[in-house]
Amino acid sequence: MTAPGKLVRYPADEEARYVREGLWESPTIAEHLHAVAREHGDRDALVCGRDRLTFAELDRVTDQRAAGLHRLGLAPGGAVLLQVHNTVNTVIAWYALLKAGLVPVCTLPLHRGHEIGEIARQTSPVAHLVAARDPRFDLVGFAFQQAEAAGVERTVLVSDGRAADPRAAELDTLGDDIDAAEARAVVEGIQAGLGRQSLAVFQLSGGTTGVPKVIPCLHAPYWHYGASLARAMGWAPGDRIAFLMPIVHNAGVIIGLHGPHSVGATLVLGVPDAAxxxxxxVGAAATDVVLGPFAFDLALEPGLAAATALRRVLFSGKKVPAKHMETLAARGVWGGQIFGMSEGLCLTTPLAFPPEARAASVGVPISPADEIRLYEPGTEVEVAPGEVGELCARGPYTLRGYYDAAEHNRRAFTADGFYRTGDLMAERTIGGVRCYTVEGRIKNMISRGGEKINTEEVELLLGSHDAVAEAALVAMPDPRLGERACAFVVTRDGRPLDLAEVRAHFERLEVAKYKWPERVVVLPEMPRVSQVGKIDRRRLRQIAEALGVETP
Structure with a gap:
């Protein structure tokens, strides 16, 4: 069970304001899903390969699974570790857990003992849901080992296959023998005991090093997050949103599940595979697709011309090369950007934004109650308009504190409750509209002889070279200048690329010489910290330190 004293909630006056302004609606996520199913019951809620579920079917089956979980003795408030893949059963499990009043903990199938042991220590899970079959690892055996190592009793649930271990419970058939009306009554009874600020989900912080901190997501704020995005994107019943990244992750939940479902639109669920x-x-007649960094080049595919239903492409995770936006525009497809985080605050480029603003910025906040300030890093001094500062945020879905982390929270928030994101942004006017541009992260700055090099700026310049498919810039220690820049690149079709060619490219672009990379390393693929696609910059810095500066 989660400990209430470890949870930071919104002040009562802010809750009253958000309710009064219609931002926080029905108390729980489960109630929202049921209301949507009553209105859009015959519409597809989910398409995954050959499988599909209407909203009515999704609502009914998740009622039964929730009642089955309750019958197992899993009491409301208990946390459940999730290590599952992008399947229909995972979506069913998600809503079933919420309907049972349980708290999904969004871990990844790639996590192992180092991560799961610490996350479990922080969240005290009562159950562990894993994929019954994983070609890379025995997750079922792992779940039992983790419980035994912690010296606790923990229900192991399996999905997408039969349980090889008789001690495990098979979630995919749980509650099938419970009458639909009886199951609905069980769910309604559980939901009656929850409120707008009841704990709904545990997400994990997006840090690239160390064990993630735990982010508590509350029912009304978390639903508002997805619903606000849907409104910002103009999604409506009949739209079909294709999502390829891990679904049990904040981006997956907000962009793939809660966002589309809040308006009766369809999730078209794929797997994290650019190919x-x-x-x-094309095959699912998607109207929208959300692309993570690993799949940006879909925008350049000639075969995308066959996607006649496609109207919008939303890029997430890094700055978008100009040629991607230009190629989409030539095909009559809207291209835009989204910037969000598990802690809250999401910005996206409105549909009516001019092309130059959609290409160069991440737009504006999705909720009318979002508040943004740009501070000089480490201070509470606002920067001048147009200047770069640390993004700090407060609003109706941005967390008020990490879970059970009072000491860290004192550093992570300003005196008046703004969350310090660690991201660098600037407020600018582009194409006649006010918007925000991503300028890197505080920790991703290279200091070369006192000159600051913004790594994301240089990465975008590298990405404009025809041979470069993906680029990352990290610091190499230097005894004279302090740091120099090392570029790691993945090239298209394995094309060769050396330092001389990169420098010639930067010279053609008229880039200041102190920003030029001083070593170029071609990799077959970038090392990553998770399926989500974030580059493992710590590993790249280790490689760069060992290599040193290249001699042209």
Missing amino acids: AALDLV
């Missing part, structure tokens, strides 16, 4: 993206978008 499968085109077939998914």
Whole structure:
């Protein structure tokens, strides 16, 4: 069970304001899903390969699974670790857990003992849901080992296959023998005991090093997050949103599940595989697709012309090369950007934004109650308009404190409750509209002889070279200048690329010489910290330190 004293909630006056302004609606996520199913019951809620579920079917089956979980003795408030894949059963499990009043903990199938042991220590889970089959690892055996190592009793649930271990419970058939009306009554009874600020979900912080901190997501704020995005994107019943990244992750939940479902739109669920993206978008007649960094090049695919239903492409995770936006525009497809975080605050480029603003910025906040300030890093001094500062945020879905982390919270928030994101942004006017541009992260700055190099700026410049598919810039220690820049690149079709060619490219672009990379390393693929696709910059810095500066 989660400990209430470890949870930081919104002040009562802010809750009253958000309710009064219609931002926080029905108390729980489960109630929202049921209301949507009553209104859009015959519409597809989910398409995944050959499988599909209408909203009515999703609502009914998740009622039964929730009642089955309750019958197992899993009491409301208990946390449940999730290590599952992008399948229909995972979506069912998500809503079933919420309907049972349980708290999903969004971990990844790639996590092992180092991560799961610490996350479990922080969240005290009562159950562990894993994929019954994983070609890379025995997750079922792992779940039992983790419980035994912690010296606790923990229900192991399996999905997408039969349980090889008789001690495990099979979630995919749980509650099938419970009458639909009886199951609905069980769910309604559980939901009656929850409120707007009841704990709904545990997400994990997006840090690239160390064990993630735990982010508590509350029912009304978390639903408002997804619903606000849907409104910002103009999604409506009949729209079909293709999503390829891990669904049990904040981006997956907000962009793939709660966002589309809040308006009766359809999730078209794929897998994190760029090679499968085109077939998914074309074959499922997607109207929208959300692309993570690994799949940006879908925008350049000639075969995308066959996606006649496609109207919008939303890029997430890094700055978008100009040629991607230009190629989409030439095909009559809207291209835009989204910037969000598990802690809250999401910005996206409005549909009516001019092309130059959609290409160069991440737009504006999605909720009318979002508040943004740009401070000089480490201070509470606002920067001048147009200047770069640390993004700090407060609003109706941005967390008020990490879970059970009072000491860290004192550093992570300003005196008046603004969350310090660690991201660098600037407020600018582009194409006649006010918007925000991403300028890097505080920790991703290279200091070369006192000159600051913004790594994301240089990465975008590298990405404009025809041979470069993906780029990352990290610091190499230097005894004279302090730091120098090392560029790691993945090239298209394995094309060669050396330092001389990169420098010639930067010279053609008229880039200041102190920003030029001083070593170029070509990799077959970038090392990553998770399926989500974030580059493992710590590993790259280790490689760069060992290599040193390249001699042209």
